[in-house]
Amino acid sequence: MITTQIYSITGLLLFGMGLFTLIVHSHPLRKILAVNVMSTGVFLILIATAYTPLGQGEVDPVPHAMVLTGIVVSVSVTALALILSCRVQETSNRDLLREKPVAETAKECTR
Amino acid sequence: MNVDNPTWMIIPILLPLTAGLLCFLFHRKTFAIVLSAVLANFMAACFLTGQLLTFGHMRYSMGGWQAPLGITLRTDGPAVLMLLMTGVTGLAITLYARGYFSFRIDDPGRTERHQHQQRYFWPLWMLLLSGLNGLFLSNDIFNLYITLEIIGISAASLAALSGKPAALLASFRYLLTSLLGSLTFLLGIVFLYKSCGVLDLDLLRNLTEHGPGVRAALALMSVGLLLKTALVPMHFWLPPAHANALAPVSAILSALVIKGSFYLLFRLWFEVFASAITTAALNVMGTLGSVAILWGAIQAIRQHRLKLMVAYSTVSQLGYLFIAFPLSRTADNAQVWSIVIFMAMAHACAKSAMFMSAGTIFLHFGHDRIRDLTGVRASLPITVFAYGIAGVTLMGLPPSGAFIAKWLLLSSALASSQWWWALVIVAGSVMAMIYVFRVISRFIVIPEGFSSQKLGYHSRLLEWPALALAMISLLLGLAAPWPLHILARGSHDLTQILPGGLP
């Protein structure tokens, strides 16, 4: 029981940390990382819910299946979001990494 | 299969899905595939409606595994009405998209890019349609999460399709917001599963006790869905995403995608967890809805670009759906459902007609600055007419479907002496009048010495689908008894739900 508690709370904290980062940070990659951390947090709670210590019975397979599904979703969305953010960067003429117009960064880099 | 076989309800899900896969696989004949899919989808929706009217609501267990083990689908009144709404709107949008892309492909400088857009539009749209239908029919909370993901991803991809920097940025925000929404929803599911141990909505509804776990789950799921529905403090992503997308995409996003998450939210509140809802929560929703109505309308009035204005009017119109929440305390369930359904259907038709018209205007004039759109009527009379009629629906004038919804809203607000909601509704309608007519008066006026722009040939598909949808939205009120009949017939009776497990 204590194991479930520990991991549930950890998952919740991961969710909260991710959420805060997602809103506060403006860098797209950081946002995507934050979303990934959030989803991991949710999965952790779910799996912890299903957890039964060894020898005390079977583990509930339904949450496992749900998490598997969820992981695949999160990977595909991550990939899409990454490609999208690259594309935004290319077209928007702003350095999303540093929040500056591209020209300035280019100057810095060539210097 | 017999006509009373519940298996039919997979058709609106699997058919567009297959069509989407095929469209992606083959580059030829895609329109034929898509058109037959949307037609079949529409017919399936009609068939399911007929089935519902004849045999009552239906339940279908996937693979023969019943709840709680398997996933069930079900049809009831609201679900088939949403299916019908999607069917009709989807058909019109498909036709319009055909005209839209053909017109743009004929534009010599941009042929390749537009071919590319069209090629990816079809599969994304088909998969989105299948996700929506899946959402309306599903009766399993985790399955609903997946349909939400399908909708979210395809909608965000569609929003980015135009390739403009603004659209890409908006789409990125949209994707992240929708992702945040689904994650919050998923966290809610986790709480729910932990508290109840089942995923099937009927089984969840039968639970008599609602502990703090269920309440927390409901709160989380609601927040997630509200993010996707863009209720006011969470609406920041909507206007840029809807306004910068291609016209058929804007129509899809505004008309259907938002309704999907709203429908789910409403279903959770008023069907599944009806007994766990507190008055305070309802009032919060109503307040947010009121703010949405007023704020969205003010923003719409202030916009200089047509599509942004239409997008903000979506923010405003969504508020009406939420004002129904606090009124549910006094009105009966059927009445609240009919308010929401009428509003949603009327708004879906009207808003897609509006976006289509705006798109046609954009195509022909190359911009959508309201200031410079004087005398559009001379060039595009049907489009302007469609826009106007859709505007009448947004204002909630009779006999539109929105009028019926507003009538019911006002009626229950006055009956329960909650006159402040009535005030908001009335103010919202008057403000809607201002933003609708601000544009229309420019469109229809032809000042002296005005020379209308000569337009090249364009397909009828660019104008008539919008007009058809606008007319449907206007005349929906006259056909009000039918939706009501369907709603009444499809209401649940709880005795039919079997204890699950047996295949």
Added chain:
Amino acid sequence: MVKTRNRPKRLDGFQRLFLLLVICMIILLGYILSNIPGGTLGLEDTVAEFQDRSGVESPVTAVLLNFRAYDTMLEVVVLLLAVIGAWSLTKSPLPGQVADISPIQMGVVRLLAPVMCLVAAYLVWQGSHLAGGAFQGGAILGAAGVLILVSDFPQIHTISALSLRIGLVLGPLFFVGIAFCCLFFTGDLLGYPEETAGWFILLIESACALSIGVTLAALFAGSRPESGVQKKQPAVKQSPDRGNS
């Protein structure tokens, strides 16, 4: 190295408020979560009860591909959607290419890729009774694809766009096809005939694993294939003109 200084060291008013909000929310949710009585609820018994009718021994696979196969079907579609979305966006390929590929690395990849494919196949196979299955196998396949992409094998340029698309669509299409077949034979969508359920599941898993592998690799490459023949090609070698396909 890229430093990001987009979050100021000191939080502004809104951010502080938000931080407070998140902390309160987490505390509240944590309190609720730890007070939900656990252990008694869940579906493990139900799953165990019908396990022998599912055609596989592993309960997770039974849930994924039999009891809740519909979820999985939509899931595979989500993956495909990501690819469609990605392809609808980019014109230029995303090179994941390492600057210089040493011959040793090439050799390693040559050796590693087939082994990974074997591992993937094994994972799919063992999914019926142990941990493993389509997703894991597909993921390994995808990783192999990434390796191959990164080391810029010349062979990958010869894969045609159509066959790539077939690879992508194969899994979901096969899934839907099987679903309809089941509907035809047993009257239930995705209701496999009980005796042969295991085989059905294996078939679906194989097709899905393949598709998932291709999908993940395609997502890594990030771009849609150009002009029918060239695909997943690093930017440097991209021929300047594209045909209309």
Added chain:
Amino acid sequence: MNWQQLLLVFILLSSLIPGIIIFGMPEEKHRLRTVFNLCGATVKIALIVVMDIGIYLGHTFEIRIPLIPGVELLLNGDPLSALFATLSSVLWLLTTIYAVGYLEGSPNRSHFFGYFSLCVTVTIGIALSGNLVTFLLFYEMLTLTTYPLVIHRGTGKALRAGRNYLIYAFSSGAVFLVAVIWLQNVVGPVDFSAAGFSPLFTNSHSTVLMLIFMLLILGVGVKAALVPLHGWLPQAMIAPAPVSSLLHAVAVVKAGAFGIVRIVLDVYGAQNLLLLGILPLLGGIATITILYGSLRALQQDNLKRLLAFSTISQVSYIALGMSLVDQPLAVIGGLVHLVHQGLMKITLFFCAGNLAETLGIHHISKMDGVARRMPLTMTAFTIGALGMIGIPPTVGFVSKWYLGLGSLAAGNWWLLGVLAVSSLLNGCYFLPILTRAWFGKQQGPWPEELHTGRFETRLMLLLPPLITAFTVLAAGAVANAQISPLSWVRFIVKEYGL
């Protein structure tokens, strides 16, 4: 569907279909368009006459379309609706003829006539409405269909006028909607019927019912241009003359006045209103409006603006008649004024339009000696103006006579005074015009003279005012004849059992 219901449908379709066809018609086919227009108008009159006869013979005309529980659309032909429908359809025919002549050669006529036809469809819809929901439906539609006509000229001024019109009209529409729903919540669905809602209210509701009554009057009062709500009407003068005729005599203002009649007679009913004791309020508003309109008219130099203020004043006679609902004579006066005011005002507007179109005269100060240039037009104008003042044997006298008799019977001496003062004021602003026109000396050339063949102006512009002027005289002279408006109003009042 029996023939009565079909007749109602056809009455609506007879202008709707031409309207839709006209929208789709190319701009240059004006002859065909005119044919469609006139055919529609003629057929409509014929159908409405059939309905009138049917109503007189005691047939019921009724279509019910249920929408949601408690809300249904009801088209119903009763004597009162027959009165308004006949008036509107006849005047529509004349206005159409006039508009064809007036707009000859100007652009965007398809658009104009399309909305023109829709507008009359909606007006007839208002006439035939059998309950408040249906009334509301057509009432809102009326705003929509008249708005494009108001801004037809497309100038900044027209747009501003249109905007004000919309804001006034839709805000009042929203208030009306709330009132209708509220009323329905309190007393249940109300059809227009002679008794008003029944059972009679209980005391606990009386405040609410008074409030609702005020809201309802507020809702229709904007279109009827009751005083604090009249602001849009003088501005809307910017529209072309046929549109002004339409607004003042055929459709909009009339619809508002008709709404007041319906609310007083059919929704609340005389007995309920007397019990509520709210009628003096209506009478007071009407009095203020009458005097205010006349006083403002005195100050105007622009002819059409003057006519607009005169409309504000004159339409309130109807409200005044309704405020004396327990006096049959006053009710007769009010109802018959619905018709008479329409006839007189449309004559005046036609004539004003003729002056503007033929000679470019918009202001009274330019009218010196105009009667010598356009004697027929000015004759018609004079008849209309005398009618407005209430000089026998014009119809204006008839309405005022009955109103006066009604207020005498009610013992309301001050109302009689109001009538007298208003007639005096009417005289004060109309007689100088007439003097100028007939006896003044022409000062210089006319601003923009249009030379048109044999007659003083185009025939299509000349005929309608002559016809209406003749009617103003004839209907006044033979007011007691079998088929005059007055006798029909008597029939109505008999139906209401007053």
Added chain:
Amino acid sequence: MIYSILTLFDILLALTLLWLSWNLLNTEDIFKAVVLFISFGLLMALTWVRMRAPDVALAEAALGAGLTGPLFLSALRRMNRFLKGERRLDCDENREKDNGKNPKQTQAT
């Protein structure tokens, strides 16, 4: 005894997870964040094993470490390269001009 050791392990693992995620979310260097994310994924795989979820662990190991990491890295590389001025002419407008296949241009020439 065994329980207390396991619990200690649990706590350690949870703390490590939290520490890693805190760092990866707050480190200034985004590259470092991605690397931390990969190690976070591997640690998660360990956690899944601890939670008796081998299926999930396998998927996490393969997807989280084997795919998500490279995805992030390649996106980062792409962004950086773009910023260093190596902007390839892959925007449509420029491309179509260079293409020579532009119908307008072919007609003109």
